[in-house]
Amino acid sequence: MYKNLAGRALVAWVTACFLLSAHSRAHSQPQPAPPLKIGFVYVTPLTEAGWARQHDEGRKAVETALGARVKTTYVENVAEGADAERVIRDLAQQGHRLIFTPSFGYMEPTLKVARDFPEVKFESITGYKTAPNVATANARYYEGRYLAGVAAGRMTKSNVAGYVAGFPIPEVLQGINAFTLGMRSVNPKATVRVVWLNEWFDPPKERDAAMTLFNQSVDVIAFHTGSTAVMAAAQERGKLAIAYHSDMRKIAPDAQVVAVTHQWGGYYTQRARAVLDGSWKSANLWGGVKEGMIRVGDFGTKVPQAVQQEVLARQQDIAAGRLQPFRAVAAEVRDNEGRTVIAKGSQLSDEQILRMNWLAEGVQGRIAR
Known part of the structure; x- marks a missing residue:
């Protein structure tokens, strides 16, 4: 009887020691870090x-x-202003340690929330104000616009292009002017008619603006708005169009001349890695063709090989620094009121491009105030 009790006690003691050892080993082994929660806000x-x-x-x-090192989420259709601040704040409160806010009107809400969450990293995409925990980044869309203008200048028959524009901020003006300069570099007779919407995303208004321009001799159209409505209108009317943001041949298989696309994967991945390894710092990046953030391609079936090759060659020139859209080489560049804005033999600095407030010669329209 005594031996049985002693034996049982020994077994119990050995079992307890084993369980305690296993528990200790489990807790002494490094546990995998929780994934970095990353939030995105879409306008x-x-x-x-x-x-x-x-x-x-x-x-x-x-x-x-x-x-598995990251977990991402997004909130779409968020208006700039108070709604944006609420959504950005919610993401921070939910434990997102990196938040991307890609819209110019998100800049101030991002800065406001960032002051209350100093441990969270924010990326204001298209904004220009930084803080210790707020970085900014943007793409040189105007480089792609210039190249699209070259294609449009070769393809137009009427020598009249259209441009459906959102708001008259410098980024949009850069695009209109670069597109016009690209067109006129191969077709000096070309003009560009602009319609301002004061909206980023309003498909019915975008479509109406495109139709109005097509009724004014426009046979190739570009746009700086958020939907595919302009492309669909061009397809319907048998006109040509420059896709923006994305390849839009699915929407306009016959209308698309070329697409100006921006590529964010490389930048976003780089910044997420920096948070994970502790090297993230506030910065201000403005990348273009050279950095792989802007790409022109996805030509439509109506674009001759010679035009495609010309555009791609110019794209290589931009990447190599041989071509700068806002450089006056053979002659000065004037605005559409006759004032010299780029002297012959000079080029605009980044600061001047970022403050752009004029429309190039050849643009029919005024800056909406």
Whole structure:
């Protein structure tokens, strides 16, 4: 009897020691770090092509590159202003340690929330104000616009292009002017008619503006808005169009001349890695063709090989620094009121480009105030 009790006690003691040892080993082994929660805020609905789509492709690229080390989420169709501040704050409160806010009107709400969450990193995309925990980044869309203008200048028959524009901020003016300069570099007779919407995303208004321009001899159209409505209008009317943000051949298979796309995956992945390894710092990046953030391609079936090759060659020139859209080489560049804005033999500095407030010679329209 005594031996049985002693034996049982020994077994119990050995078992307890084993369990305690296993428990200790489990807790002494390093536990995997929780995934970095990354939030994205989109100013328009997430559609199959357009501004928000390109940023969402960037989000997916982060997931593909970093796998289980990250967990991403997004909120779409968030108006600039009070709604944006609320959504950005909610993401910070939910434990997101990196938040991307890709819209110019998100800049101030981002800065406001960032002051209350100093441990969270914020990326204001297209903004220009930084803080210790707020970085800014943007793409040199104007480089792609210039190249699209070259294609449009070769393809137009009427020598009249149209441009459906959102708001008259410097980024949009850069695009209109670069497009016009690109067109007129190969077709000096070309003019560009602009319609201002004061909206980023309003498909019915975008469509109406395109139709109005087509009724004014426009046979090739570009746009700086968030939907595919202009492309669909061009397809319907048998006109040509420059896709923006995304390749839009699915929407306008016959109309698309070329697409100016922006690529965010590389930048977003780089910044997420920096948070993970502790090297993230506030910065201000403005990248273009050279950095792989802007790409022109996805030519339509109506574009001759010679035109495609010319555009791609100019794209290589921009990447190599041989071509700068806002450089006056053979003659001075004037605005559409006759004033010299780039002297012959000079080029605009980044600061001057970022403050652009004029329309180039050849643009028919005024800056909406």
